[in-house]
Amino acid sequence: MEDIGRALAAALGRGEGVRGHTSPNPPVGAAILDRTGELVGQGATQPAGGPHAEVMALREAGERAAGGTAVVTLEPCHHQGRTGPCSQALLDAGIDTVYYCQPDPNPVATGGADFLRENGVNAECLNHEVDALIPWLTSVHRNRPSVTLKFAQTLDGFTAALDGSSQWITGETARRHVHRDRTKRDAIIVGTGTAIADNPSLTARDGDRELPNQPRRVVIGGRSLAGHAPNLHRLGFEQYRGIPDALWQLWETGARDVLVEGGAQLASGFLEAGLVDHIQAYIAPTLLGQGRGVLAGAVGLTITDAVRFGTPRITRLGDDVLLEMTRKD
Incomplete structure (x- = not known):
């Protein structure tokens, strides 16, 4: 053998x-x-x-x-x-x-x-x-793209400080991993709030150099991006009013593996709809005490309402840790 x-x-x-x-x-x-x-x-x-x-x-x-x-x-x-x-x-x-x-x-x-x-x-x-x-198999079973929710947070669970600053919570090794992972995805999804506030490029890069395989850039939300998000206007993007429409259109046009990168309102929307299959949590050994959380609000009133995930893989990335999790059905 x-x-x-x-x-x-x-x-x-x-x-x-x-x-x-x-x-x-x-x-x-x-x-x-x-x-x-x-x-x-x-x-x-x-x-x-x-x-x-x-x-x-x-x-x-x-x-x-x-x-x-x-x-x-x-x-x-x-x-x-x-x-x-x-x-x-x-x-x-x-x-x-x-x-x-x-x-x-x-x-x-x-x-x-x-x-x-x-x-x-x-x-x-x-x-x-x-x-x-795994993402492709998930998509076949779900009859929609496999959805991975990705975020970086401090040890005490914050994605940004009270003033909104978040660059950078994690170190360079973790950020390089994020960009390599983006090349493996069919699409990266953010909400209109993130698009307007952060002016993201949603590209896969190695320093200033774009990597060969680029995911589709997708924005979900009804707010117009006219006059905002110049990077997305320069690079090109797709916009859908809601999560169901976005997933249906992405599925119909061939996407099977998508990454949701924020913000908190969009992440909550995916979780509340039962649409998060996997999580990538980049955790930095940093404490803020107060700040902005991963989600916009509670997903349940009691601990029995909590959304449970298994953790099949833990990877150390410099001083940071990546938890890769799969939803427990």
């Missing part, structure tokens, strides 16, 4: 590397071992309309794929869309065994594993969680 582990690591890496580039398709990675166990092909899902991960890996493997093993982060698709079914491509290449990390929940695309088994190919689900696929 050492060869399978090496191929799995390669496939996971390829899938993670295309996050933010593939929607509405999932960011899948694939690897091919030849019949001797040598890694001969790797691939990842290309932007919408392009080849899927399995096809890219098979192209790199060439004839050495025959009699070999494919390791894929998601069950091979079994439908004809803008590209052909990956299940058929694997069969045509002479693959002997397919390992896949997760079954495909999309009713349009599922069935690849059964097709392969019916045609004499061993197909086994590894039941291995794939970080890169």
Whole structure:
């Protein structure tokens, strides 16, 4: 199984590397071992309309794929869309065994594993969680974009001082992480209040340099931004009056993974509507005592009303800590 582990690591890496580039398709990675166990092909899902991960890996493997093993982060698709079914491509290449990390929940695309088994190919689900696929899988189950609420706060829970100043609560390492993470998202969402008060760019940057993959910039709220937010007017943005309309329009236009960055009123609106799937909380070892909070008001009257999240990952970023949380349904 050492060869399978090496191929799995390669496939996971390829899938993670295309996050933010593939929607509405999932960011899948694939690897091919030849019949001797040598890694001969790797691939990842290309932007919408392009080849899927399995096809890219098979192209790199060439004839050495025959009699070999494919390791894929998601069950091979079994439908004809803008590209052909990956299940058929694997069969045509002479693959002997397919390992896949997760079954495909999309009713349009599922069935690849059964097709392969019916045609004499061993197909086994590894039941291995794939970080890169979590937002996409969430979106399929919810039938809307996966929503991550992101904020930076002091240790005592404030996102800004009483005078509104917030630059910077967290350190440089955490801020660099924020920008790298933005490249993996389909859209960044703020409210009109934040757009007017902060004049954000909502771009992914490395210092003054914009990174290659930029998310869509989205503002929610009925207030006009005419005469405000010059950065957004310069860069271009979308505006929607309310949360339901925004999520529907984003879903219909291919977004599957969105990041809500504020402000407090918008964050409360998403939470109260039960629409926050994940949280990224960047916590600085800083105390303010008083200040502005993450939310505009209480989400419940008692502790039993609290919205609960699990914490699958904790990352230290310089002096700061990132808590990545998933809602408990």
